[in-house]
Amino acid sequence: MKLNRQTEILRIIKERPIKTHDELIYELEKAGIKVTQATVSRDIKELRLVKVPSKDGAIYVASRDEDEQRGVELKNSVKMIRRAMNNVVVRTFPGMAGAVAATVDNVMSDQILGSIAGDDTLLIITSDEAEAMQVEERVKLLFDYKGE
């Protein structure tokens, strides 16, 4: 499944320096996902990953895409992310829930039914448990969540 794979790709490039599609294919395979270079190429395009050059080799990183960037900027606002049934609950530092909610709505509109933000708590509602798990994963990645 595409979404799983792309989520995995985001995780991988965060974990270790990936220089080529082939390296990514190899890492995906270790995670039990087997695809060809063509598919990885398409995934990279869709995820808008960029290859940042440096003295020794270039590596793929998530593009400082507006929305992604917002997430990274807000990472210090997020305290905790948890899931229950089809819900994902995000606890933030006081006053930041609204900004986090705006970002989540924007980035994951396709996967969520809606979200409600208070002052320091954000509730995200998805269609089912599977979806919620995915969203939880994405939110964690987006906000660079280290907990658990």
Add this chain to the structure above:
Amino acid sequence: MKLNRQTEILRIIKERPIKTHDELIYELEKAGIKVTQATVSRDIKELRLVKVPSKDGAIYVASRDEDEQRGVELKNSVKMIRRAMNNVVVRTFPGMAGAVAATVDNVMSDQILGSIAGDDTLLIITSDEAEAMQVEERVKLLFDYKGE
């Protein structure tokens, strides 16, 4: 000579969407600079340009430095920037004031006494009017503010 050429490359990619080395070679030639693809490849590496993919084609852009990057990324969150006495007021789209405040705090901590963010409004307090004017300018630049 290398410096001229690389400066020209930065100018070119800012002016128009460059998708390939060959396109860049062509533009450089129009500017009276003749080089091969190998050299352009090396220049791109040294300048740390990145190729950002999208639905139709990928283009080269300068990977900007961290702080600038932050501001530019949040530019779409900022609606209005104004000043009164020693205060600068920034109006944002709903929920984004906190994120903008975090960036301003981070980048201009030396010039501001403090900032208070609501949901869509950010108040920046400086020591005096002169300082506020400076900060207003910096904020406008940082968030690529086009108004007024």
Add this chain to the structure above:
DNA sequence: GTATACTATGTATAAATATTCATTTTGATT
């Protein structure tokens, strides 16, 4: 159910980019 469209994927290949190696240019030192 079947037909129709749309999406995802693999294979093969084209296109684009990076690098090796040889050569030239540039700069510093004497």
Add this chain to the structure above:
DNA sequence: AATCAAAATGAATATTTATACATAGTATAC
């Protein structure tokens, strides 16, 4: 100026990435 070292560059090539085309899967409408 002559010499040496380092940097820059081009030509050829290797490597990497993107895509055209064919096929399979998935959903939707009838």
